[in-house]
Amino acid sequence: MRRHLVTVANAAAVFAALVVLWQLILWIFKVPPYMLPSPWAVAKAVVARFPSLLASLAITAEESLGGLIASIVVGVLVALIFAQSRWVRRMLYPYTILLQTVPIIAIAPLILMWIGAGAPAVTFIAFVISLAPVIANTTQGLISVDENLVNLFLMHNASPAQLLFKLRLPHAVPALFVGIRIASGIALIGAITGELYAGSSRVGEGGLGYSILYASTQLQTDYLFALVFAATVLGFSFIFAVMFLEWYFLHRWHESARAPETE
Amino acid sequence: MSAASTVPQVEFAAVTKSYGTGRVVLDAIALTIQKGEFVSIIGPSGCGKSTVLKLISGLTPPTNGTIRIDGMTPRDARETISFIFQDATLLPWRTVRDNVGLGLELERAGSNRRKKTTAALLELVRLQDVAEAYPRELSGGMKMRASIARALATNPRLLLMDEPFAALDEMTRDRMNEELLRLRAEQKWTGVFVTHSVAEAVFLSTRIVVLSPHPGRIHASFQVDLPFPRTALLRELPEFEALVARASHVLREALGQ
Numbered sequence: 001m002r003r004h005l006v007t008v009a010n011a012a013a014v015f016a017a018l019v020v021l022w023q024l025i026l027w028i029f030k031v032p033p034y035m036l037p038s039p040w041a042v043a044k045a046v047v048a049r050f051p052s053l054l055a056s057l058a059i060t061a062e063e064s065l066g067g068l069i070a071s072i073v074v075g076v077l078v079a080l081i082f083a084q085s086r087w088v089r090r091m092l093y094p095y096t097i098l099l100q101t102v103p104i105i106a107i108a109p110l111i112l113m114w115i116g117a118g119a120p121a122v123t124f125i126a127f128v129i130s131l132a133p134v135i136a137n138t139t140q141g142l143i144s145v146d147e148n149l150v151n152l153f154l155m156h157n158a159s160p161a162q163l164l165f166k167l168r169l170p171h172a173v174p175a176l177f178v179g180i181r182i183a184s185g186i187a188l189i190g191a192i193t194g195e196l197y198a199g200s201s202r203v204g205e206g207g208l209g210y211s212i213l214y215a216s217t218q219l220q221t222d223y224l225f226a227l228v229f230a231a232t233v234l235g236f237s238f239i240f241a242v243m244f245l246e247w248y249f250l251h252r253w254h255e256s257a258r259a260p261e262t263e
Numbered sequence: 264m265s266a267a268s269t270v271p272q273v274e275f276a277a278v279t280k281s282y283g284t285g286r287v288v289l290d291a292i293a294l295t296i297q298k299g300e301f302v303s304i305i306g307p308s309g310c311g312k313s314t315v316l317k318l319i320s321g322l323t324p325p326t327n328g329t330i331r332i333d334g335m336t337p338r339d340a341r342e343t344i345s346f347i348f349q350d351a352t353l354l355p356w357r358t359v360r361d362n363v364g365l366g367l368e369l370e371r372a373g374s375n376r377r378k379k380t381t382a383a384l385l386e387l388v389r390l391q392d393v394a395e396a397y398p399r400e401l402s403g404g405m406k407m408r409a410s411i412a413r414a415l416a417t418n419p420r421l422l423l424m425d426e427p428f429a430a431l432d433e434m435t436r437d438r439m440n441e442e443l444l445r446l447r448a449e450q451k452w453t454g455v456f457v458t459h460s461v462a463e464a465v466f467l468s469t470r471i472v473v474l475s476p477h478p479g480r481i482h483a484s485f486q487v488d489l490p491f492p493r494t495a496l497l498r499e500l501p502e503f504e505a506l507v508a509r510a511s512h513v514l515r516e517a518l519g520q
Contacts, residue, residue: 148348151322155346156369156417166369170356253355253397 037222042229045222052205053223057230059207063119064191064238067126068184074127075134075179082135083142083168100132104190108197122194122207129190130183134176141175142168174254177246184238192231208234270334272298272421272453273319278328280314287478288314292328294472294481298420301447301454303464304472305510307518311479312457316423319455320346332421340421342370345414347424351406353398359409360385360394366417384412387446404435408442415450424456428463437495440466444493461510465503466493471510475517482517485509 019039025031026038033041046053078096082089108125115121145168153163195209206214208231215224273296280289288311296302304312317323318330321337332340345366353362361368364381372380385391388408398406407427414422428436440463447454458464464471468487475482487506489497497503 146350146352148350148352149354151320152346152348152352152365153369154322155320155341155344156366157341158369162369166365167354170354173356253357253399255399 034219034221037225041222042225045220045226046229049223049226052211053226053230055205056208056211056227057234059119060188060191060195060209060231061234063122063194063207064126064188064234066123067128067190068130068180068187068238070123070127071131071134071183071187072176072180075131075183076138076176078131078135079138079142079172080164082139089139096132096135099128099135104129104193108194111194112197117198119198122191122198122209125194126187126190129193130187133182133186134179137175137179137182138172141172144175145171174246174250177242177250181239181242181246184242185235188231188235188238271295271331272300272333273455274331275318276329276331278318278325278330280311280318280323281326289318290478290480292479292481296453296455298453299451299469301456301467301469302472303456303458303468303470304474305458305461305464305514306474306479306482307476307514308459309479310474310476310517312459312474313425314479315474316346316425316455316457319421320344320423342417343420345417345419345422347410347414347422347427349426349429351398351403351410353406353409353413355398358395358397359390359401362398362409363390363412363416365413370417380416380418384416387415387449388412388442402435403431404439407431407439411443411446415446415452418450419452422452422454424454426457426459429458429460436460436463437498441493441495443467444491448492461514462498462507465489465506465510466497473510473513473517475519483513485513 022036022039026036037045082092104125107128111125111128112121115124149167149171150163153167158166191207192209192212195207196213198206198210205211208227212224212227212231215221215227273294275292275294278289278292278294279287281287292315294315304315306312314323318325319332319337321341330337333343337344353359354365357365360381363384364377367377367380382391385394388411390405390408390412393401393405398409401409410427428439431439444467454467456464456467465487470484470486472481473483474480489502489506
C-alpha cells in the first residue's frame with residue numbers, strides 16, 4: 001500500500017514540475033496564448049466548458065469502447081479458427097498483418113464514404129485498427145499450450161470440445177488480456193482519428209477528435225488543450241480498466257498478474 | 264497366479280520406431296512386462312527411453328511391430344493407463360483439488376464419485392491441507408504429489424512415469440520415491456518408470472531394463488531382488504550399493520565404454 005502511495009506521489013510531483021516548466025516557457029519566451037495557453041487558462045476552459053467536454057468524452061468513449069468490444073469478439077473467433085491448423089494460419093496470417101499496417105488515416109475517408117459519417121463509421125474504424133493485436137495474441141495463447149498438457153488430455157480421451165474449453169481457452173486468457181491492453185489504446189486512437197474526418201450533425205458538438213478540429217479552426221487553443229487532456233484521461237482509464245480486469249481474473253493463478261502484490 | 268494375470272500387462276514384439284526418413288529411435292524392441300512388476304528403463308540420453316512410454320500410451324504409433332497392453336491395442340487400453348510427466352503439468356488456473364479431479368472430469372465420471380475419489384487421493388498424497396491452493400503456491404515436491412494423485416484418481420492398472428522426479432532436489436526425490444512405493448503397495452498398479460538415476464531405478468524397481476543408444480536397443484535386463492517393503496534404510500545396505508554399482512557398470516557397457 002505504501003508503495004502505491006509513493007508511486008502516486010512521484011507521478012503527481014512530475015506532473016507539477018511539468019506544469020511549472022510549461023508556465024516558465026510562457027514567461028521566458030512570451031508565447032502568445034493562441035499558440036500555447038497557460039495552465040491556468042486550460043484549467044478555466046475545463047471548468048467553463050465542462051458539460052460539452054464531458055459530452056465529447058462520452059461520444060468518443062462509446063465509439064472506442066464499441067470498437068474494442070467488437071474487436072475482442074471478432075478477434076477471439078478469428079483466433080479460434082487460426083488455432084485449428086497451421087495451414088489456416090499460413091494462409092490467413094499475412095492479412096492480419098495487413099490490418100495492422102494499413103494506414104488508418106488513408107482508409108478512414110473511404111470507410112466514411114461507405115458507411116456514412118457518424119458514430120457507426122467511427123466505431124468501425126476503431127474496430128478495424130484494434131483487431132490485429134487481439135487476433136495475434138489470442139492465437140499465440142491458444143497454440144502455445146505445453147505439449148504434455150495436450151498429451152495428458154488425450155490420455156483421458158478428451159473430446160475436441162474439452163481440449164478447447166478446458167485447456168486451450170483458459171490457457172489463452174493471459175495472452176488475450178495482453179492483446180486487449182494493446183487494442184484498448186489504439187481503439188481510442190482509431191476513434192479520434194475517425195472523428196477528425198467524420199464531422200458532426202451539429203456544429204461544434206461531436207466526439208473529442210471532431211471537437212479538437214473545431215477548436216483549432218476557432219483558435220480556441222485553451223479548449224483544444226482541455227480536449228487533449230480529456231483524451232489522455234480516457235486513454236488512461238481504458239488501460240487501468242483492462243489492467244484491473246486482468247488482475248481480477250488472473251491474480252490467483254497467473255504469474256504476470258502477481259507483480260503488483262509482491263513487495 | 265490367477266488365469267487373467269497370464270496376459271502380460273505390456274508386450275512389445277519386434278517394435279521399431281523411426282521419425283521422419285530413417286532416423287531410427289528404437290530398433291527391434293522385444294519387451295514383456297508382467298502384471299505387478301515395477302520396471303525402470305534407464306539409459307543415456309537419446310536412447311529412446313521416453314519414446315517407449317509414448318508407444319505404450321499410444322500417443323505415437325510404432326513404425327513396425329506390434330504392441331499389446333493387457334491384450335489390447337494401446338489406444339483401446341488408454342482408460343487403464345495413467346501418465347506422469349517430467350513436469351507436474353498441472354493446470355495453473357485450477358486449484359489442487361480440481362487438478363486432481365481432472366482425469367475423472369474428462370472421463371465424465373459422476374460428480375459424487377469424483378468428489379469422493381479426489382478427497383481420498385488428496386489425503387493419500389497428504390495434500391488435503393492445500394486442496395484449495397493454486398499450483399503456483401506449491402513447492403516442486405507438492406506439485407509432483409498433486410500430479411501423482413491426478414494420475415492415480417482414474418484408478419489405472421498401468422502407470423507410466425517419464426522422469427517425474429528429475430527436477431526435484433535429491434532429498435525431495437528420495438522422499439518421493441518412498442511415497443511412490445507406499446502408494447504402489449496400497450494400489451497394486453504396474454509401473455513403468457523412465458529415469459537416468461541408477462540409484463532411483465534400483466530403489467523403486469523389481470526389474471531394470473538398460474537401453475543402449477543410436478538406435479535404441481535393449482542392452483540388458485535384470486531383476487532387482489530386494490525385498491519389499493523398502494524404506495529409506497535400504498539405501499544404506501550393502502546389497503543396495505552392490506546393485507547400484509552393477510547397474511552403473513551395465514549402463515557404462517551400454518554406452519560402449
